[in-house]
Amino acid sequence: MTEQLGGWAGKVLRVNLTTGVIHVEPTSQYHPYIGGMGIGYKVLWDGHVDDILATDEENKLVISAGPLTGSGAICTGRTTITSRSPVIRGDLITDGHFGGHFSPALKFAGYDAVVFEGKAAEPVWLRIEDDEVRLESAAAIWGKGMHDTFAWVAKTMGQSAQVAAIGPAGEHLVAQSTIQTQGGHSAGGHGAVLGSKNLKAIGVIGTGGVGVAAGNEALRQLDDHVLGIIGANNQGVVPNQPQSWAEYSSSGSRWRGGPGVQWGAADEPVDIGETPWDDKAKVGMRTSMAEMYFGREEANKHFRRAGGCHACPIRCFCEMKNPKMKSKYGLPTEHVTNVCLGFLDPWYAMGKPGHSPKRTDIQTVGGYLMDDLGVWSAYGQMSHVFREFHKRDFWREILPVAEFEAIAWQQVNDQDAHFMEFFYTTLAHGNGVLGKFLGCGLYQVVDFWHGPEPVSEADYRLDLGQDLAFMVVLHQKLNALTFALDNDLADLKGQPYSLFKDKACNIFNQSMVGGLHHASETAAQVGALINTTFNRDAQCHSHINLVNCGLPQGMIETIAAELWGEGAFDKVKHYTPINAAKIAFAKWSLVKNVLHDSLTLCNWMFPLVVSPDKNRDYRGDSTIEAQMFTLVTGRQTSEAELDHMAERVLHLHRALTVLQMKQMDQRNHHDVLTPWVYDMDPDKAFGDEGTIKMDRDDMQKSLDLFYAAFGWDVATGAPTRATLERFELGFVADTLEARGLLPA
Structure with missing residues (x-):
């Protein structure tokens, strides 16, 4: 008798961009790896090729969802992107993630994942409308920004389309690039992989649904339980400021919504007031993160509403309205939606001014441009580099004279948001030494800076578009600056990897x-x-x-x-x-992350191991994931059993890293x-x-x-045969052993 399962859509799309052949395979072969990240790792294990780069035609990229996504279970709107990454030394396997509504749409169309391989001869995009899947020319949108791309695909398919795309940064194979979906949701580090495949976008319309084995009412009751123990962003379970109902408060909590907080730019301005833990109608007001990025005065003027992902009540995204984006800075809109590094990265680059209208302009203008061009912040690393080098006048030493003199440094000194257009365009297009330097990723900067001499074109993937003589000079300049910088850091002197005084860069x-x-x-x-x-x-x-x-x-x-x-x-x-x-x-933390x-x-x-409910002694419920999985799929699964499945995925990741590095000694070469x-x-x-x-x-x-x-x-940190076999990964052990990569 065939097992009737909910959750999984049942199909994985395989798209060969070289041949144009699209076929479907069953998801059931990936059930032992749950979905999402697990599907990605298994696909890359099965298709492993030695010594390839992320941007090589042989590399594969997997966009995937898990069995909970699209079911209605709370907080299940995530999408996982798995591939080799050009931002990581050795182009090893990494994952990027975005929220929004893309993966639920993919599930509604009947697919748990899409696997891309090969390279199209000309720019294309993938059009998915339930069972109708085809590649179409992307000539009209190649070179366009994210927002125009989203609009074009939605106009072509219909306004209900969900779109994932790359911007100019991905097209130009900039390592610091994103794959992004509507609403400011972006996954960093793989935009160049799609760019190298001439794949601009994926549009999805799904008219189906996701089966829930136990029925929607059972899942609704579990959702109600979750709403009783969930907090604010990052599971902050006490408010940021004292409230009359709250026993505790903490200035570090992301439960920002409370008295004095306003959504002042809303069509009808909203005063949040108190947000009691048991008022489920106000769960979506708890986070109200704008004041964290803009300060209360500016946030109250410019915060329009909170946004977020499919099936999520938390709404951690901030939609900001700044009329100057259009009237003063020439952007096509006065609205921007983002969160966290989407606002902070421009602020880092421009010297981290205090909360003020000037900072608001930098963050809204910069955040819009960074998203539109598809530039990845990498947690602000390269913006920190830009700021610190400017502070020390290093760019004068590093850049060719004509390039240095053409840059509007006074705008940087004045913290003028007009500079944001030049900054992110330069990164996205890899323009000049500055663009290539900042767009290549921090490991390449480190390797170029501290790498062996003499410099050769083969030594570095950092191609600055200059002749070898210039590269030698640049290498010498950077090493000289390292000495000067280390002397500026008395407590870190002589440590070659301690590159920046700002601890956020370390x-x-x-x-x-x-x-x-x-x-x-x-x-x-x-x-x-x-x-x-x-x-x-x-x-x-x-x-x-x-x-x-x-x-x-x-x-x-x-x-x-x-x-x-x-x-x-x-x-x-x-x-x-x-x-x-x-x-x-x-x-436990890693296993839950992989889960x-x-x-x-x-x-x-x-996981929700704490809660805002005093009646529960502030305890949460770590079994919720297993309850969701059981109700949705119909497979009775305990927390321990589900964690075992997640740990299997983690062992596969470790083994794949060993295989890609050709290095068993992870202790001394990875960790x-x-x-x-x-x-x-x-x-x-x-x-x-x-x-x-x-x-x-x-x-x-x-x-x-x-x-x-x-x-x-x-001794090495590599998985043993006994462990791999205990997690039904004997085939992995066989491959590693055949290559001399399995511990004795």
């Missing part, structure tokens, strides 16, 4: 050149270990949703001890030596932290209050315990 994972993000600055060894595992910033919020929940320190420590053991949770900037509980916390990206459930909100992590704050020791400094011996012990917890070889 490279945390030396091997992958990943920036400091949710690492030791928030959760000691837990965050540090998480940032050794993936091939780019881990994008993991499982631990952050506890660290930043806003509850008192003692209460968080108690909840963490209940989940992982005594000593699992340290106070930020007051760390204790590694212990078994911290290892359990780190492993969410495979179910395509929002990891910015889940390496930068020296400044251990050498910062020379007047303090690891464990002193007030520092995020780590200890080398403690970190090596942490890796020992971490590897053992996952069943990886302690």
Whole structure:
């Protein structure tokens, strides 16, 4: 008897852009990997080719959804994009993610994923209307910005179309580029992959639905339970400011909605007022993040409404209305919708001015242009580089004289938002040395800067469009500047990877050149270990949703001890030596992250281990994901069983990294932290209050315990045969063993 399952749409599209052949295969072969990220990893494992770049024709890119997406389960509007990445040293496999409404539309059309391979002879776009799928010419939109592309595809297909596309940055094969969908939702690092395939956009109209095995009423009841324990963005469960109903408040919480907060640019302005935890009609007002990026006075003037993703009540996006975008800066609109780095990246580049109309202009104008051109912020890394180099007058030394003198540096000094057009256009088109330098990705800058001499064209992928003699001169200039910069940093002198005085620029994972993000600055060894595992910033919020929940320190420590053991949770900037509980916390965080990206459930909100409900002693419910999976698919699955499936996906990621690197010794070639992590704050020791400094011996012990917890070889950090077979990955072990990449 055939098993009747809900959740999965049942089909995966395979699109060969070289031949134009499109065919369908069953999703069932990917069920052991859940969906989303799991589908992506299995496709890339099966299609692995040695020694290729992200932009080579042989590379594949997978856009995928999980079984929960489109079902109506709360916070399940995510889309996962998996491919090799041009932003990562070695062009290793990475994932990008965006929200919005694209993946639900894909599911409604009957597909769990789309796999792209090959390269079209001319620019094309993929048109999906339920069972009708075809490639069409993109000549009319090649070279267009995101917004014009979205409008053109929607006009061609119909206004209900959901569109994913690249902008000029992706077309020009700029590593720092995005794939994006409507509403400011973008996934970073793979835009150049689609550009290299001459694929401009994917438009989807789906008129079907996603089956829920247990029925919609059962799922509605679970959604109601979720609404009782969900907080604000990043699962902040107490308000940012005191409110009469709240026992606690925390200035770090993203529960920003409360007295004094207004949506002043709405068609009918709204005063938020208090947002009690049990008022479900106000869940969508809790986050109101605009004041975090613009300050309350400016936010109250320009915040039009909150936006977000399919099936999500949190609404973490900010739609801003700034009439000067059109009247003063010549943009076609006075509206922009974005969140987080979409607003902060322009601010970083322009010197980080305080909250003011000037900052509002920079962030709204810059955010619009960055999205329209398809430029990826990479958590602001290259904008920090631009700012710091300008502060030290390095650009005068690095750039050719004519290029330097043509740049309107006075606009930068004046923090004039007019500069944003030049800045992001230069990056998106790879114009000049500046555009190529900032668009290539931080690892290439590091490798070019500190790479071996003599310089040869083969040594670096950083092609500055200059002759070899200029590259040699540039290399020498950068090394000279490194000496000057290190002398400017007394506490970091002589550390070649400590490139920037601004701590936000510091490279945390030396091997992958990943920036400091949710690492030791928030959760000691837990965050540090998480940032050794993936091939780019881990994008993991499982631990952050506890660290930043806003509850008192003692209460968080108690909840963490209940989940992982005594000593699992340290106070930020007051760390204790590694212990078994911290290892359990780190492993749990990664497994939940992979689970969410495979179910395509929002990891910015889940897991819900805490809640705003005092009657529950502020405890949440970590079984919700398993309850959702059971109700939607019809497969009775416990939390432990679902976590086991997610861990299988994580082992596949690790094995694929070993395979792509051709390197079993992950400990010494992948999981390496930068020296400044251990050498910062020379007047303090690891464990002193007030520092995020780590200890080398403690970190090596942490890796020992971490590897053992996952069943990886302690000496190398590579998965063992016993572990791979325990997770039904014996075929992976066979491949690694045949290549000499399996620990003995």
